[in-house]
Amino acid sequence: MNSHRTAAFFLLMVLSTSALMAGLLSGQKAYSACFRNGLPDADCDGLADVWEKPPRQYLGINLPSTVNWQHKDILVEIDAMVSHANSNVNSAIDLLKNKFATAPVVNPDGLIGINLHVLFDDKNITHDSCTDMWTEFNALVDDWFGTASERASIPDVATKKADIYHYSTLVHSICGFTGTSGMAQQPGILFAVSLGDAGWADSDSDGHPDGNTNQKAATIMHELGHNLNLKHGGSANTPPCKPNYFSVMNPIYQFSGFVPQPLIDYSNVFGRDSQSHTIDERNLHEPHGIVGAPPGFIGAVGTSIGPPPPNHYRNFVADGSPINYDWVSDSDTTELTVANAIKFFTGYDSCTDSIKAPIFGYKDWAGIKYWDPPEDLERLSNLIQFQFLETNTVSAQGANNSQANLLDDPSLSPCDLTDPKCQDSPCDPNEANCKFKAIYNVTDDPTIEVGNSSGVSDPEVSINDIKNISKSKILYIDSLINANLTNNTQIVNSLHKELVNNSDSVINLIQSNSYNNATLKLLKLGSLIETGSEVGIMESQQKYLILRATEDAINMLRNMM
Ligand SMILES: [Ca+2]
Numbered sequence: 001m002n003s004h005r006t007a008a009f010f011l012l013m014v015l016s017t018s019a020l021m022a023g024l025l026s027g028q029k030a031y032s033a034c035f036r037n038g039l040p041d042a043d044c045d046g047l048a049d050v051w052e053k054p055p056r057q058y059l060g061i062n063l064p065s066t067v068n069w070q071h072k073d074i075l076v077e078i079d080a081m082v083s084h085a086n087s088n089v090n091s092a093i094d095l096l097k098n099k100f101a102t103a104p105v106v107n108p109d110g111l112i113g114i115n116l117h118v119l120f121d122d123k124n125i126t127h128d129s130c131t132d133m134w135t136e137f138n139a140l141v142d143d144w145f146g147t148a149s150e151r152a153s154i155p156d157v158a159t160k161k162a163d164i165y166h167y168s169t170l171v172h173s174i175c176g177f178t179g180t181s182g183m184a185q186q187p188g189i190l191f192a193v194s195l196g197d198a199g200w201a202d203s204d205s206d207g208h209p210d211g212n213t214n215q216k217a218a219t220i221m222h223e224l225g226h227n228l229n230l231k232h233g234g235s236a237n238t239p240p241c242k243p244n245y246f247s248v249m250n251p252i253y254q255f256s257g258f259v260p261q262p263l264i265d266y267s268n269v270f271g272r273d274s275q276s277h278t279i280d281e282r283n284l285h286e287p288h289g290i291v292g293a294p295p296g297f298i299g300a301v302g303t304s305i306g307p308p309p310p311n312h313y314r315n316f317v318a319d320g321s322p323i324n325y326d327w328v329s330d331s332d333t334t335e336l337t338v339a340n341a342i343k344f345f346t347g348y349d350s351c352t353d354s355i356k357a358p359i360f361g362y363k364d365w366a367g368i369k370y371w372d373p374p375e376d377l378e379r380l381s382n383l384i385q386f387q388f389l390e391t392n393t394v395s396a397q398g399a400n401n402s403q404a405n406l407l408d409d410p411s412l413s414p415c416d417l418t419d420p421k422c423q424d425s426p427c428d429p430n431e432a433n434c435k436f437k438a439i440y441n442v443t444d445d446p447t448i449e450v451g452n453s454s455g456v457s458d459p460e461v462s463i464n465d466i467k468n469i470s471k472s473k474i475l476y477i478d479s480l481i482n483a484n485l486t487n488n489t490q491i492v493n494s495l496h497k498e499l500v501n502n503s504d505s506v507i508n509l510i511q512s513n514s515y516n517n518a519t520l521k522l523l524k525l526g527s528l529i530e531t532g533s534e535v536g537i538m539e540s541q542q543k544y545l546i547l548r549a550t551e552d553a554i555n556m557l558r559n560m561m
């Protein structure tokens, strides 16, 4: 079955630097520099113009009637196993279509955005308690990629369709990776979404988990992102869990847990320190904030030392407001040159990273690889995209990019491009000292395989990771109660049992996936704390802390249902 994964397409074109620059300077539409299978691809979406124009066909496969040769299109077919084809799949798809439609990506038609076409097709694939990646999954691809009528009429349709479509099956679970949310080729065509293990939400309450709308939308976008060559840290997988990488690709932002609400979007801006170009863990500024997230988004930053509750991480609004994180744990937030590793989230081992270095966000939307072209061409199309973006669509994308002004802050000194890491730097491309390293000649080497899958995504967030985070939140509430009600042992003991020690304690309820009952119990405990008199003398400040932590835990559990 590997044929459609290894099908090679050759870019039979030679593009010299001077021709490109001449095109840009004369105002010619430089994005005609893109080709697919040697055919012009005006909008650089990996679909040749001729396929996107009427009758909109490729090897007998009809493309959606709304594909546009002058506007980027991404085509996805999704099939589902029985019990995984609930109606909220459509809600998740609608949510994603809106995100792509307003993406800060420019098109020859002068409009921004990407048209995401999702065909939610076969919904009756025989259920399997786990799907082996990739042997069993590839068999599903062979059997189900394409519509029933395409499969009946087009020989080898799976191979052909993989040239123009991404393909996913909503499966129950991935063998050997219980609880993981998915797996994807990176870059590539295929991805699996696996939200069936115990603990994921049961959207239709039939006793069979399948993921709620947010869980589905985030996972589809995350896995498709891997196909489009996005990684857990943007341009690379490591380090993951960067607080200034505001993307659904970031494991700490894909689901609620460390953050109150998931971030279901690709990043558009390099998140950075509110007063400098990046965040340098060797030189942190306690009184500064982090900027670059979508308006209102609450992020999370963690560290391996220091007591900030709960569990060594702190939430922040990424609008530049001071985080006031006491990085050195000396009970003030005034230090301006602190060294600490801030990608460490207790309860989620995949974040563990003690190296202190500058950490960079990424502009996902500009870094998308539409069709696994040679690296050189990728750089080229990114450059073109940036140039065009700056000159033609600044106002169009303004609404979506309110932090753009911060990035262009002229009071900041240019970032140091002699630092190799600055290839991922948060420089604005128009800044005098911020340049892509070079524009390469595009090779016509016919041995380069295009459209080939060259890797697989790193392990994804699992439901167990999320449950670990929720349990740590409960333990934190428990520790607050212990610390603040020391002189009322009987009440403390009974609250402790309710939270941690009874067979139906909140922790045990979470463990057995009874999120609703855990929530009810937390609400009861909350009102008990609220009334105060019943639990003895407690300062209002202490009460506030406990109530806030309780609310946080309740919010998280609600996101899991
Ligand atoms: Ca195209």
Ligand SMILES: [Ca+2]
Pocket: 043, 045, 047, 052, 067, 068, 069, 070, 071, 072, 073
């Ligand atoms: Ca197009």
Ligand SMILES: [Ca+2]
Pocket: 077, 078, 079, 121, 122, 144, 145, 146, 147, 148
């Ligand atoms: Ca199908």
Ligand SMILES: [Ca+2]
Pocket: 083, 202, 203, 204, 205, 206, 207, 208, 209, 210
């Ligand atoms: Ca269900």
Ligand SMILES: [Zn+2]
Pocket: 082, 083, 084, 127, 171, 172, 196, 208, 209
């Ligand atoms: Zn299932």
Ligand SMILES: [Zn+2]
Pocket: 222, 226, 232, 457, 458, 459, 460
């Ligand atoms: Zn991933």
